[in-house]
Amino acid sequence: MSEAKLLLVEDDADLREALLDTLLLAHYECVDVGSAEEAIIALKANHFDLVISDVQMEGIGGIGLLNYLQQAQPKLPLLLMTAYATIDSAVSAIKLGAVDYLAKPFAPEVLLNQVSRYLPQKQNTDQPVVADEKSLALLALAQRVANSDASVMIMGPSGSGKEVLARYIHQHSSRKDEPFIAINCAAIPENMLEATLFGYEKGAFTGAYQACPGKFEQAQGGTLLLDEISEMELGLQAKLLRVLQEREVERLGGRKTIKLDVRVLATSNRDLKAIASTGEFREDLYYRINVFPLTWPALNQRPADILPLARHLLVKHAKAFNIKPVPSLGEVATRRLLAHRWPGNVRELDNVIQRALILHAGGEICEQDIIIDSADVSMHLDAQHTEKTTENEGLGGELQAQEHVIILETLNQCNGSRKLVAEKLGISARTLRYKMAKMRDAGIQLPA
Numbered sequence: 344m345s346e347a348k349l350l351l352v353e354d355d356a357d358l359r360e361a362l363l364d365t366l367l368l369a370h371y372e373c374v375d376v377g378s379a380e381e382a383i384i385a386l387k388a389n390h391f392d393l394v395i396s397d398v399q400m401e402g403i404g405g406i407g408l409l410n411y412l413q414q415a416q417p418k419l420p421l422l423l424m425t426a427y428a429t430i431d432s433a434v435s436a437i438k439l440g441a442v443d444y445l446a447k448p449f450a451p452e453v454l455l456n457q458v459s460r461y462l463p464q465k466q467n468t469d470q471p472v473v474a475d476e477k478s479l480a481l482l483a484l485a486q487r488v489a490n491s492d493a494s495v496m497i498m499g500p501s502g503s504g505k506e507v508l509a510r511y512i513h514q515h516s517s518r519k520d521e522p523f524i525a526i527n528c529a530a531i532p533e534n535m536l537e538a539t540l541f542g543y544e545k546g547a548f549t550g551a552y553q554a555c556p557g558k559f560e561q562a563q564g565g566t567l568l569l570d571e572i573s574e575m576e577l578g579l580q581a582k583l584l585r586v587l588q589e590r591e592v593e594r595l596g597g598r599k600t601i602k603l604d605v606r607v608l609a610t611s612n613r614d615l616k617a618i619a620s621t622g623e624f625r626e627d628l629y630y631r632i633n634v635f636p637l638t639w640p641a642l643n644q645r646p647a648d649i650l651p652l653a654r655h656l657l658v659k660h661a662k663a664f665n666i667k668p669v670p671s672l673g674e675v676a677t678r679r680l681l682a683h684r685w686p687g688n689v690r691e692l693d694n695v696i697q698r699a700l701i702l703h704a705g706g707e708i709c710e711q712d713i714i715i716d717s718a719d720v721s722m723h724l725d726a727q728h729t730e731k732t733t734e735n736e737g738l739g740g741e742l743q744a745q746e747h748v749i750i751l752e753t754l755n756q757c758n759g760s761r762k763l764v765a766e767k768l769g770i771s772a773r774t775l776r777y778k779m780a781k782m783r784d785a786g787i788q789l790p791a
């Protein structure tokens with residue numbers, strides 16, 4: 344999930360739902376409201392990184408919201424959506440301070456490209472924390488590879504730190520002062536990934552009233568991380584291979600080729616060689632990006648990392664939660680952390696530490712603050728709220744839990760192939776991705 348939080352303001356409920364779906368599928372955290380007045384209430388209660396608002400709504404409307412933002416939060420970018428007939432007012436809104444406008448109707452690609460263009464880039468500055476011999480050796484190797492311009496394939500189970508390692512390579516390369524652009528190939532629906540990667544020209548599809556550079560161009564001079572590359576469909580793999588071979592890109596709907604100077608890193612939590620041998624991943628692309636493979640072992644294979652990571656995460660989240668001083672790790676709590684197998688790797692440890700910080704009292708993390716299984720939290724909460732739960736809500740929760748179990752079982756049966764799971768369950772790949780994003784949000788660890 345992207346750390347960015349968006350506020351969507353649209354009075355047409357159907358359109359709002361469709362837009363919300365697009366944004367959630369792309370792993371943005373998003374709050375949606377139906378009027379500018381509700382938006383102001385949400386803005387007072389939460390921090391947002393970008394607001395997307397319709398112009399014409401009952402009440403003060405999008406322009407009223409723009410005026411409010413100019414006074415209250417002038418740095419918060421606002422992207423306006425308007426019917427084609429009212430573009431003039433949108434243009435004057437830009438003069439008043441909106442960052443851009445989207446002319447309705449627009450294709451989902453246009454929305455996602457504009458959002459990624461105006462969202463302030465939050466760089467994850469986490470340096471890899473390592474202490475285990477295996478991890479130290481991996482980091483030393485990564486540092487040597489960083490000096491070259493070779494493509495690097497970073498493998499390892501989900502949550503093991505692949506993205507952290509990719510940033511580390513960029514930061515230790517000669518490109519460190521140039522952009523680092525990451526794109527999660529699994530998070531962006533197939534039909535939008537191509538436009539997001541390669542950009543598009545004006546008129547390439549509905550709502551593309553202006554040209555938009557793709558991720559390759561945004562990464563010019565720097566590094567592009569293709570996260571979860573195994574999830575890219577075969578047709579797009581062929582186009583990506585061509586771009587990597589030719590070192591130039593052509594925007595969708597364009598005729599001009601743009602020369603590229605981009606280093607490409609990729610990650611996968613599936614065995615890319617194995618899926619290349621079954622034809623699910625192009626072998627030629629595999630060999631092109633796998634110039635230098637680096638693999639994180641699972642966290643339980645590098646036990647000496649667990650405590651330094653736990654302490655690092657305690658400091659990091661205590662700061663974010665404004666908890667002072669940083670609580671210490673009690674002895675029994677420490678033993679629990681060391682005894683667990685960590686199937687969700689560092690991400691799971693991160694969740695456990697955040698829970699512990701919320702629950703702890705008295706300056707020390709004790710055994711009872713270490714809740715390893717997120718189901719324990721729900722059970723704890725369920726027990727507290729049983730009286731309040733209506734019959735319907737209970738049934739809804741049970742059905743949802745069943746759905747989660749079915750998805751998890753099918754993922755395991757299909758060795759993590761999203762495509763096969765969607766086929767087997769008779770749902771679209773898009774719906775599956777949406778459901779999996781919701782499961783991740785609920786703290787459910789999904790297999791690689």
Ligand SMILES: Nc1ncnc2c1ncn2[C@@H]1O[C@H](COP(=O)(O)OP(=O)(O)OP(=O)(O)O)[C@@H](O)[C@H]1O
Nearest residue numbers: 469470471472501502503504505506507612689690
């Ligand atoms: N060695 C490390 N030092 C500090 N933080 C780490 C380390 N490894 C992972 N993390 C943290 O754990 C979380 C998961 O890491 P990351 O996103 O890099 O994993 P990933 O392998 O790319 O996951 P996925 O396969 O799900 O994309 C992040 O919050 C990251 O900051």
